[in-house]
Every structure is written in structure tokens, then in C-alpha cells.
Amino acid sequence: MAKKQDTKNAENDNDKNPKANNTPTVNKHYEIIDSEIVYEFGGPLGVTAMMVGFPLLMYYLWGCLQFYRGKLVSPFDNQFCNQVFKGAFPTWYATKMYVLFCLFELFLAYFMPGPIVKGAPVSSLKGRRLDYLCNGVTSWYATLATSFILHNYGWFRLTEIIDNFGPLMSVAVISGFVITLVIYATTIMQGNQYRMSGHLMYDLFMGAALNPRLGHVDLKMFAEIRIPWVLLFYISVSAAIKEYELFGYVSASMSFMVLAHFLYVNACAKGEECIPTTWDMTYEKFGFMLIFWNFAGVPFTYCFATIYLHNISIDNKQPLQHSQSWTYFCYALLLLGYYIWDTANSQKNRFRMINNGSYIPRYTFPQLPWGTLKNPTYIKTKSGNLLLTSGWWGIARKIHYTADLMMAFSWAFITGFSTVITYFYPVFFIVVLMHRVTRDMQRCAKKYGKDWEEYCRRVPYIFIPGIY
Template identity: 50%
Template sequence: MAVELNGSTEGLRHRANATGKTNKIVITEQGREIDRRLDTHETYEFGGPLGCIAIMTFFPVLMYYLWICLWFYDGRLVYPTSQDDIKPFLWRMWDHIRTDASPNLYAWKVYTGNVVFQLFLAQVLPGYQQEGLPVPSLNYKTLMYNCNALNALYVTLVTAAGLHWTGIFRLTEIIDNYGHLMTVAMIYGFTVALVTYLYAVLTNTQIRTSGNFFYDYFMGACLNPRIGSVDLKMWGEVRIPWVIVFFLAVSGGCKQYEQYGYVTPNMAFMILATGLYLNACGKGEECIPQTWDMYHEKWGFLVIFWNLAGVPFSYVYSVVYMASHDPETYRFSTLTYIIMYSILLTAYYIWDTSMSQKSRFKMQCQGITEFRKTFPQLPGCVVKNPTYIETAHGNRLLTSGWWKYSRKPNYVADWTMSLMWGAIVGTASIIPYFYSVFFIAVLIHRCGRDFERCSRKYGKDWDRYCQVVKWKFIPYVY
């Protein structure tokens, strides 16, 4: 049943009963037919096989180049100044990689130790049991997720602190071995993607494949790979990248403290920012099974490499710069710090609560009305008596809370935080802004994919939704 608009959002209100509870969604036959089409390969994305090969080749090279510029060339973008300088320049770059980013024993022990430790914690720690969304490719079966990332985070923090203070594993060593760890992370990214692809092919569990090896390796062949009770896709999205990002920031702070006897407000900003993100992933882990990443996006190189290597070693260039430069090169006034911290916390609040509103609305549509309570539960994280459009597909499109102002309010807030992660070093180097520049390109492309899929999935109901929620990102701007 579709809800009539009547020219206002009031016409969108469709509630099940006098108690205010939302009816459980039922996928219609029309919706099932649409889902069958969406679960088949029809068109190439990312420029097809050649585009995917180019991305897999270019991005690791770019990661090495930006790190070398930050660590060895004062944060400047270096390049050949003449045709005769091209070969010596390339040899200098290679020498830095060969010498300062070799996959040494330390990097293998630390990175592998973290992967094994996080996988072990995910398997053994108790957690909140969350039901995921119905998966069309599994005949609308819902998978259960053991959400114990927050418990794992606490155990990881205590373990890391103990290892640091006893001298068994000094946290300052992490940032000093950035290049070595990055190379090991890349090797993991390529290898895990290949093993996952081969497993899907050999067990005949591949989905939406094109038949082209390079494209299917890049996009992925399986949807919900698991080891025991651990969903590898959710584990890889939450446990590995943000744990590394946070501890790189902590390592930078430890390094500053050992060198100068204090931690700069800039480095403290990054420790706070990455800590908020990591904690949010843990405290709101039960919301992740409700996302497109879990029930539709496949687990291939695109997601695997990005989580194992791309995120942790390209999001914190500001930390790399601060750990290798005198604090005087990026010091701000007290007022500037107040403004930057305020923007960060405001953007975090919008991001956290908008993500929570959308995910918990989807839970409400599954008949779930009791939600997990973890610290900190921010006001406004659940929309009471939500308004929505009910589609012919059977799903519902939320039109209240932050989601009445924009189709992607979480993206706007997320990108604002990414901008602040670069701005914390001011104009000292342009490289820390890579995260925000790259991220906006990713978000725009992802929105295009998402909006196109929604248009195919919901048809005229999506057009009606766009009439109500007019703005894609920023209200009254775009």
C-alpha cells in the first residue's frame, strides 16, 4: 500500500495502530521481482574491467607517494622538474619504498597480531544479538549478528595500555613503522580479496558476477562470508580499519609526549576524532546490519582493500605530518581550537544520530521496538512516531528526523569531519586534505549508485520521495 502525499508531509504519516508502533514490512511480489533483477549483473561500474584494474594499480601507488611526501619531503608534493629527472625521481621513490616500507618482521607481527586478536575477540566475547535485514539472495532470510565490538574495544584498550606500560609493545613504534605496516596491510588486502573470490567460485556461492575475473575480483563474488559466528564483512568494516586509525593517532600522541613532554591540541584533536569514530562503531554496531553495505554490497577488493589498507593508511595523514614535524609549524590560536573542536563535535552529533535514526527506523519496520543502550546514547537517536512513504516494493522511505532535510544527512556530517581531520594542520601541508577530497568524490559516486538503485527499486515511489525530501546533501543548497 502506498501512502498518498496530499501536497504535504502530513499525508506521509502511516502508522499501524494507536500505540504508535510501526507495522512490520512485507515484501510484495512486485518487490521480489525487482530484487531478483537487482541481484543479477546487468551493467559494469567503475569503468568496467579496465577501470577496476586502473584503480587497483593506481591507488596503492598513490598511497606510497603521499606518505613519502609527508615523511621525507616536509609534506610537499614532489615531482620531476625535467624529463631528465624522471628516472632519478622514480628511483628515489622506489628506494624509499624498498628501504622504509618493506614488509619487515615487525610489521607482519603487529598487523597479523591485530587481525588475529580482533578475530579472536569477535568469536569469543559476548555481545548483543541483532537480526539483520531480509537478504533477497537468501530468499529473504535474516542473519543474526553478534555485536560485541564495544566489548572488544575495551579489551583492546586495556591490552594495549598494559603492553605499552610494561614495555612489551611500545605504542610509539606504530607511527615510526607506518610505511612497513602499510605495505603489509596492502598485501593482506590483495590476498584476502583473492582468497574470498576463489572461495565463492569453488563453493558456487558467487552472486551478481559478470564472468570477467578482474571485475569480479574487484567488486567481489560473495555477499555474507562468515567464520563461525563472525560476519567477515562487518568485522572487516568495524574492527580493523578504525582500530588502526585510532592507535595511529594514539601513537602520534605518545611520540609527541616523549619528544616534547606534552601532546599538542592538534594531536589531541585527532585522538578525540578517531576515538569518537571507533567508539561509535562499537556502541552502534547493531545498526550496521541494517545498512546497504551488509545486505547488498559484496565483499570484494573494493571493500576489503579499503578496510584493511585504504582507510587506516590514507585517512590520518595529519597524524603522520604532526608526528614528523615541529608543533610550531601548525599551532593555532585558542579561539581557532575552540571553533574546530565545536565543528567536530557538532558534525559528529549529526552523523551519529542520523545513522541511528535510519537504522533504528529499519528495525522498527522489522517489528523491533526495544533498542540496545550503550554509552553514549545521544538525544534524538530514535525518531518517535516516524513519517515515511510506503512503497509498492514493500519497503519504507523515512521522511522525518534528520532525513526530512536531506537524503544523505549522514554523508554531509561525515564529510565535514573528514575536512576537519585535514584542517587541524592548517596550511602546513595540503596532503592531509586528501581524505576529504577523496571522500567527497567517493560519496558523490556512492550516492549516484545508491540513487540509481533506489530509482530502479522503487520507481514512482522514489520520485514521490524526492518531491518530499528535495535536497540530496545540504538543505537549500544541493
């Protein structure tokens, strides 16, 4: 049965509010489900192929963009292989840039001020709720200020990022493998491994550690927020500054990429306090899948639209321009997708945080209308968990993914249709989201049983209301 949320009553519920009851509680059913070993991604062979194949795909697609204007060429062509090898060979300069950036972000994550938020109960820790220092906003602003000073005074020109993109990508790829091995080995030596399959490659891919920490810094949350999206933003900023230096202005297309990536990283920073209660923090382990993807995959593949625009402007000796109507359409699709994505995530996470007693009102920029639901409806499961059925979440079960895809396609649309490589991100994202949704649906069906069936009846659509 759907119920309306009474915030006061929710905060006085001893079973759900840690302020009233600090003793960890364990749902044995959830603990069993969370500890189950389920082979995904094709099992050991599938993940091994991904660990080898995806880095090679990154080099191939970048090489096509860098040397052939996005045309797909034979990966076995000797000239192509030599161009990629020389253009992406890791340098000491690129290594210093990448490592110092990561260490600087880690320093900020450790020392910058921010609220401490309780995560969701972790079954593997007998229901204990971990503390998370959420200083993403202050760290983000400190990064912006530092980069402005470094660039403005000539200590580090931001154009060095786009000029050294190939070597930086190689350093990131190597770092992804090294960090994976270090985290895995450290976890095994400490005896903190969890949900292990016994197959080395599969366990390397999925990870051994669930909540690895360096002091009070949660490494999983750090890797998810502080590295990939900040790097992605600065790749676009670097290309925009380069365009300005070459032509005296920044095109609408390149400005679009800077805006798109700013909105994304800013949203991650301003809403960081919502992340500790997510599935990523409580269930996913910290292995190659998350480590490589955040340290290398996201920043150096989601930027293909920026790389294409940058290279085309150099080849054509002028930036790529579209008709006003197409440009307006891309901007409108981006902003609409961002509004739905931001407010949908805000509604769900604030609802969850209010009910577990961890909600902290914050006024970070921008706070969009309809970000917090008043008197939302929900289904209370037999275990006491609440399934939100109002706001965006009464329209579709994964409406935030739909909005994410709207933004992803807008990033590709701004490049036009001369190459398929700039559509890698949205197409790949569809595959990732479909797999993630399947995993999530199966897990929720096991956890909630009949209550999940009722939830699906009340909110029948997954992505697009009235269609799917």
C-alpha cells in the same frame, strides 16, 4: 502519502515483522534488481587501474609526507623512490604486529558477548534474514584495556606503531591483495559466487561472495568495523604518546586527532547492531573494493593528518600550534559534524529496526539527544518498504554524508594549509560519496518507481538543505 509510524502497529505487521512471520518472503522485483550486473568504476579496465594505481598513490603521498614535509615531488625521482622503498619495506616485526592485531580482533569478534541481530532480507538468499553477533562494544573496550596493559607494562609500546608506519602500511597492502585472492578462490571452489560478470579483474574488484562467514562471524561486517577504524585510532594514539615522550605534553592539534578518531571508532562499535540492515551487508559483495579499503586504504590514508603533525613536530622540534580561534573552530566543526552524523544514522537505523522487529534498546556511551524519533513520518511504498521523511531525513536525503564531510574537513583543517596531502581524505571522500549517492539514487529509482519520485518531492535536497 506520508504516514506517522505507530510502533505497535508496525510490530504487528506480519509482512514486515519476522517475529510474527518467520517464513522468508521474496520481492521478485527486488531480486531482479539485486542480481543485475552493472559495470561501475569504468568497468574491467577502470577497476584494474584502481587496483594498481591506488596502492602506488598511497606510497607516493606517504613518501611526500615522510621525507618532504608534504611537498609534492616527482614520483620518478630516484632519491624519492629509494627513500620510499627503504622506508616502507615490509619487515617481520611489522608483519607480526599487523597479523596479531587482526587475529586478536577476530578472536574478540568470535568470542565476546553481544546481542544477536537480524539483518535485512537478502534477495539472493530468497529473502532470508541472517543473524549477526554484534559484540563491537565489548570487543572495543577489551581492545582498549589490552593495549593499555601491554603499553603500561612495556610488553608492547604503542609508539612502535608510528615508528614502523611504513612497513606496517606495506604489510597491510600485501594483506589486502592476499585476502582478496583467498576469499575469491574459496568462494569459487564452494560454488557460492553471486552476480558474476565473467571478467576476472572486475569480479576480483567487486567480489564473488556476498555474505562470507567464518563460523558465526560475518567477515564483511568484521572487516568494515573491527580493522580500519581501530587501526586508525591507534595510529593517532601512537603519535600522541610519541609527542608526549618527546616534548612532555600533547598539543591541541594532536589531541584533536585522537579525539576525532576515538569518536569515529566508538560510534561504529556502539552502533554496530544497526549495520546488518544496511546496503553494504545486503548488496555489496566482499571483493578487493571492500577488503583492500578496510584492511589498508582507510587506516593508512585517512591518517595523513596525523602523520603530517607527527613529522612536523619532529622536524621543528615542537608540535604544530594554531591560534586559539582556529583551534576552537576545528573542534566545533568536528563535534557538530559528529552530533549530526551520529544521531542521523541512529534515527534511520532505529526506525528501520523497529519496523522489522530487530530493534534492541542499548545504552552504550554516548547516547545523544534526538537519536530516536517519536512518531516519525514516512512514505510507504507499494512494495511495503518505508522511506523516512522526518528528523534529519526530512531535511536532506543524505544528511549523514554531509556530517561525515564536516568531520573529514575538520581533520584536514587542524593541520593548516601548508600541504594539500592532508586534504586527500575529504576530497577523496567527496568523490566516493558522489559516486555512492549516484549508485544509490539509481537503484532506489528502479526499486520504488513513483514512490521514489514522491519521496524526492517531499525531501528535495540531497546534502545541504536549501542549496543542494
